[in-house]
Amino acid sequence: MKNDEKDRLLRNAMEEHGDYLKRLIYTYVKDVQKAEDILQDTFVKFYTRFDQFEKRSSVKTYLYRIAVNESQNYLRSWSFRKVEFADRLRTFKQGTSAEDQYITNEGNRTLGELVKELPVKYREVIWLYYYDELTVNEISEILACSPNTVKTRLSRGRKLAKISIEEGDYEY
Amino acid sequence: MSIKHELEKSLPESLHFTSAEKEAVFERIHKRKKRRFQVLPALAGVMVLIMIAVLIVPELTSNRTAQDVTIEKLVVPDTPYPSLINAIYVDETSELIFSEETGLYSYSESSGKEQLVSLPGIPYNVAATEDWLVWSEPVEGGAVLNVMNRSNQQVITVEGRGFANLSIEEDTLVYLNGGEGVYVMDLNNQESEFLHKSTGGSRSESALQGNQVVIPEENDGVTKLFIYDIQTMERVNEIELPFEIVEYVQWSGEFIYSQGRNVDEMPVLLQANSQTGEVQEIQTPEFDEFAAYGDRIALRVPEGESNTVMLYEVDELKVRPLNTLDHIEERLTKPRFTEEGTLVLNSEGPDFAMYILEP
Numbered sequence: 001m002k003n004d005e006k007d008r009l010l011r012n013a014m015e016e017h018g019d020y021l022k023r024l025i026y027t028y029v030k031d032v033q034k035a036e037d038i039l040q041d042t043f044v045k046f047y048t049r050f051d052q053f054e055k056r057s058s059v060k061t062y063l064y065r066i067a068v069n070e071s072q073n074y075l076r077s078w079s080f081r082k083v084e085f086a087d088r089l090r091t092f093k094q095g096t097s098a099e100d101q102y103i104t105n106e107g108n109r110t111l112g113e114l115v116k117e118l119p120v121k122y123r124e125v126i127w128l129y130y131y132d133e134l135t136v137n138e139i140s141e142i143l144a145c146s147p148n149t150v151k152t153r154l155s156r157g158r159k160l161a162k163i164s165i166e167e168g169d170y171e172y
Numbered sequence: 173m174s175i176k177h178e179l180e181k182s183l184p185e186s187l188h189f190t191s192a193e194k195e196a197v198f199e200r201i202h203k204r205k206k207r208r209f210q211v212l213p214a215l216a217g218v219m220v221l222i223m224i225a226v227l228i229v230p231e232l233t234s235n236r237t238a239q240d241v242t243i244e245k246l247v248v249p250d251t252p253y254p255s256l257i258n259a260i261y262v263d264e265t266s267e268l269i270f271s272e273e274t275g276l277y278s279y280s281e282s283s284g285k286e287q288l289v290s291l292p293g294i295p296y297n298v299a300a301t302e303d304w305l306v307w308s309e310p311v312e313g314g315a316v317l318n319v320m321n322r323s324n325q326q327v328i329t330v331e332g333r334g335f336a337n338l339s340i341e342e343d344t345l346v347y348l349n350g351g352e353g354v355y356v357m358d359l360n361n362q363e364s365e366f367l368h369k370s371t372g373g374s375r376s377e378s379a380l381q382g383n384q385v386v387i388p389e390e391n392d393g394v395t396k397l398f399i400y401d402i403q404t405m406e407r408v409n410e411i412e413l414p415f416e417i418v419e420y421v422q423w424s425g426e427f428i429y430s431q432g433r434n435v436d437e438m439p440v441l442l443q444a445n446s447q448t449g450e451v452q453e454i455q456t457p458e459f460d461e462f463a464a465y466g467d468r469i470a471l472r473v474p475e476g477e478s479n480t481v482m483l484y485e486v487d488e489l490k491v492r493p494l495n496t497l498d499h500i501e502e503r504l505t506k507p508r509f510t511e512e513g514t515l516v517l518n519s520e521g522p523d524f525a526m527y528i529l530e531p
Contacts, residue, residue, distance in 0.1 A: 007198070014197065018189030023180075026187055036193060043197045073425055076466025076513065111175065112182020130175045144382035146403045148360075149342040163175060 010047050013059060018043075020132055021067050027127050028071035028120065038074060042067045057141055064134070064142045068124065075120065114161040122157030125150055241496060241515075244528040248279045253524045257505075261528060263512040264302035268526065271295055276307060289320065289327075299338035299345065304359055306345060308335035317347070319359055330362050337377040339385075344402060346378060346385050354378060354387055356402045367400055368407075374418065376430065381423040384408065386446070388421050388430070397421070397428060399446060411449045413442060422464050424509070429464040441469070443489070455490045463507035463515065470507035470515060480504045481517055483529075500527065 021042060026035040045066050057065075115126050128139045136154075140147045157163075248256060248268065255277075259270040267280040275291040276298065288305060295307040296315070305320040317335040320327045334350035345357040346367070354368040372391035379386050383403040389396050395418035399409040415432030419439070422429045428446050431439040441454040441462060456462075459471035460479065469484045469491055481504035484491035497504060502521035509515055515529040 010197070010201075011194075014189065014194050018194065019187070022189050023183055023187050026183060032184060032186065035187070039189060040193065040197050040200065044200050047197075047201050069426065073466075076425060110182065111178040112180075115179060116182055127179065131179045133176070140383070140403070144384060145342065146344065146383050148358075149344075149383075152342060 006047060006050055009050070009059070010043060013046065013063060014043060017060060017063055021063065024064070024127060024132060025067055025071050027116070027123060028068075029074055030116075034074065038067070038070045042070050045070070058138075061134075061138050061141050064128070064132070064138075065144075068142055072120075111161060111163070115157075118157055118160055122153055122160060125153045126157045126161065126163075129154055241529045241531055243496070244281075244530070246279070246281065246526045246528060247523045248526065249285060251277070251279070251285070251524075253518075253520075256524055256526060257518055258298070259516070259518075259526065260298065260300045261508075261510055261514060261516045262300060262302055263510050263514055263530075269298070269300040269305070271298055271307070276305065289318075297336050297338045297347075299340045301340050301342075303343070304340055304345075306338055306340065306359070308338065319345075319362060321359075328362055330357075330364075339378065339380045341380045341382070346380055346402065348378075354385070356385075356405070365405060367402065367405060368398060374421075376419045376421040379421050379423040379428065384423075384446070386421060386423055386428050388418050390417065393434075395432065397430075397444060399428075409446065409449060411444050411446075411451060413444070413451060415442075418442075420462060422509070424465045427464075429462070429469075431459075431462055441471075452489055454486055456484070457491075461505075461507065463509050465509035465513045465515070468509075468513075468515070470509075470517075472505060472507065475503075478503055481507045483515070496529065497527075 018039070022035055022039045025038045025042070026032065029035055029038065042063065046063055115123055118126065124143065125139055128134045128142065129136070134142070136147045136150045139150045143150065246268065248270075251270070251272065255270045255272045256268075259268045261268055265280065266282070267278045269276065269278050269288070271277070271291075271294050273294055275287050276289040276295070277285055277287055279285045289307070291309070293309075295309050298305075298307045300306070303322055305322055306317065308315050308317045311331075314332055315334045317330045317332060318327050319330065332349055333352060335347050337346075337348040339346050340359070343359045345359050347355055347357065348370070349355050351370055353366060353370045355364045356367050357364040367385070368387050370389070372389045374388040374390050374395065376388045378388070383401055385400050385402055387398045387400070389398065393416050395413045395415055397411040397413065398407060399411070400406065401408050411428070413430065413432050416434045418430045418432045420429075420431050423446070426446055428444045430442050430444070432442050433439040438458060439460065441456050441459070442451055443454055444451045454469070456469070456471055457473055459473050461472040463470045467486050469486050470481050471484060471491070472479050472481050481497065483494045483496045485494055500519065502519035502525070504517045504519050504527070506518045507515060513531045517527040517529075519525050519527060
């Protein structure tokens with residue numbers, strides 16, 4: 001593919017999906033600057049690997065898959081774990097443990113806060129399904145797992161975040 | 173209020189992909205293109221010197237501290253070492269699951285030691301998650317597989333030629349059926365589907381990640397890694413490792429790790445990219461067993477006349493030692509990482525404690 005055509009596809013992809021991808025990455029890394037870095041990496045990889053894109057999936061799911069992989073790689077890295085440890089240490093020095101904070105705030109917690117603290121495997125499916133409005137099949141493609149796995153995680157994530165599907169709403 | 177709107181409210185307001193960031197992406201792409209043609213010999217020389225300095229400096233510094241893990245010491249009462257050496261750690265429930273001559277047990281600090289299943293002998297193979305407990309037993313003419321749904325304790329038994337190398341991902345079990353090959357079972361209805369015909373066998377079990385599994389096969393002095401999608405049941409990649417023997421195959425992120433060796437040689441640590449098939453060697457000290465997760469590698473390395481496990485950080489295909497385990501005096505062995513990145517170790521002190529390092 002010619003570079004002009006690739007540039008055009010990249011620009012379209014950035015316009016169409018950039019904001020949503022940045023927010024999705026933020027839900028993993030919880031740091032605006034890091035989300036910016038990973039989003040840039042995502043689009044650079046999208047461009048450089050475009051010739052490997054087999055069009056078995058849509059551009060959207062391909063992009064989301066790169067973004068999710070990049071975010072998960074960061075969560076597995078030592079640099080993330082050091083930041084996380086420093087945060088935990090700060091909380092400890094302030095005399096309030098994460099558990100204390102949870103108990104104190106539980107009554108006032110919003111849906112967003114409940115989802116934010118879910119384990120990654122539940123949090124990511126909730127975001128992809130409810131915020132990015134992807135189908136179960138698209139999510140299974142992005143996360144490289146079966147649709148049944150996505151459904152199970154959605155169901156558990158909903159339970160933990162107190163989302164009631166009957167009403168299409170949530171309770172807490 | 174819609175769920176989408178509620179989720180959006182939990183985000184910082186400034187989370188937009190700005191024009192400046194978009195231009196930065198183009199800049200990075202165009203710089204990459206230029207860089208390929210503009211590296212002058214002198215500049216290349218400087219870069220080589222910088223790279224040498226980067227590689228040497230960490231070697232000169234002492235072991236680095238990895239304070240970002242919590243280390244828990246678990247002493248399981250009245251349990252022999254051979255039972256603990258194959259114990260499985262379940263992150264979601266913080267429990268160890270292991271087999272003894274009288275059955276299958278779990279142990280956690282909160283609920284102590286509990287018998288999960290009473291059995292007349294030690295089961296051959298066991299796999300466990302928060303939701304499922306699966307074990308196989310030999311019977312005349314074959315074997316039985318027992319599938320327990322842990323939410324209701326219901327056990328369903330399936331007969332077959334053999335059930336080995338059990339591994340579970342969510343509601344899917346992957347297993348080796350005798351010399352026949354690898355099967356995939358939906359644990360909800362115990363229906364199995366044939367995935368891969370064994371050709372040479374392997375000293376390593378297969379490794380699962382998401383909806384993909386890697387199956388090693390040794391043949392004619394080389395080992396092939398066959399990668400399948402267990403949802404579509406299609407082979408998606410095949411990677412050749414130039415070693416007669418490949419052991420401890422593990423999958424973390426985009427890389428498949430293994431230790432390769434030829435007969436009578438020391439093993440080397442291999443990193444294969446599951447998508448591109450590129451295989452590279454990670455430089456390590458002498459070792460004979462390893463576990464890998466993300467950028468962490470646990471190696472069993474020589475210590476005096478014996479050996480023990482040390483933790484390393486891997487960077488640019490080299491490992492750098494971390495002193496995370498230095499304070500543990502007992503000999504450590506059998507490193508394994510869980511799916512969530514928890515490192516589980518056995519120790520050989522008087523209490524045969526287990527060490528659980530949670531990230």
